[in-house]
Ligand code: DX5
């Protein structure tokens with residue numbers, strides 16, 4: 001079985017000590033940097049934008065996984081490619097022409113991700129799954145870190161895994177929101193490949209150990 005990945009969410013970092021927290025992730029056993037971009041329209045919160053991402057990518061030495069929680073993301077695909085994004089994830093709910101958006105992300109040399117809100121059924125990806133590199137299943141309603149995990153996510157992971165297998169796709173499944181040591185192994189056993197963790201990592205007393213433990217839990 002392939003290695004399961006951990007992606008700390010920089011949203012939960014200490015923004016006054018951003019470089020320190022980025023170096024912590026560099027030195028940790030984490031695999032990716034998860035970067036949450038919110039526009040205050042698609043979600044009821046504004047996180048940070050391009051200048052901050054530019055500052056992050058100057059120091060970050062691992063895969064940059066950008067999660068766009070913005071309306072009409074097509075406007076900024078090239079910008080995020082130029083900023084050094086490796087994976088660019090857009091919301092299904094924010095894209096009128098999702099197929100075109102996926103192709104545009106790939107044309108800029110990035111992996112294409114699609115995020116689904118908790119209320120969005122897996123079957124909407126039936127006709128695009130073979131084009132998608134990563135599906136991000138939201139296990140909280142997007143907009144804020146530190147919310148509690150929605151239990152129905154387990155069913156969705158299983159349904160998505162079944163769709164991927166049935167279509168012969170190689171899409172990765174990422175889980176975003178409320179991930180802790182309590183749900184991590186059940187998620188990867190259900191078929192998840194990448195776990196995003198914000199508060200659980202950054203609010204812990206020993207962040208390096210917390211990341212190491214999570215990584216060990218999902219790779220027994
Ligand atoms: C929520 C963001 C998540 C968030 C996860 O809208 O997409 O990536 O940072 O934070 P935790 O792990 O605290 O739920």
Ligand code: ZN
Pocket residue numbers: 009034035036067176196
């Ligand atoms: Zn996210």
